[in-house]
Amino acid sequence: MATINDDCSDLVKPTVSESRTWMCLICGWIYDEAAGDPEHGIAPGTAWADVSMNWTCPECGARKEDFEMVEI
Numbered sequence: 332m333a334t335i336n337d338d339c340s341d342l343v344k345p346t347v348s349e350s351r352t353w354m355c356l357i358c359g360w361i362y363d364e365a366a367g368d369p370e371h372g373i374a375p376g377t378a379w380a381d382v383s384m385n386w387t388c389p390e391c392g393a394r395k396e397d398f399e400m401v402e403i
């Protein structure tokens with residue numbers, strides 16, 4: 332009986348864009364870089380660093396400095 336090495340582990344999924352998630356420390360609202368915030372002028376895929384300094388939390392009005400990166 333021949334054991335055929337049938338693993339597909341070399342099919343490495345390319346990590347195209349590692350999107351990050353940021354959470355409002357005041358109200359817990361989540362900003363997902365992949366999703367953006369189109370309702371407030373932030374296109375999907377916008378990196379946190381590229382979010383306008385004038386942007387504020389849609390829920391509570393907190394500023395970017397009140398957000399912290401979270402890992403899901």
Ligand SMILES: [Zn+2]
Pocket residue numbers: 355356357358359360388389390391392393
């Ligand atoms: Zn908030």
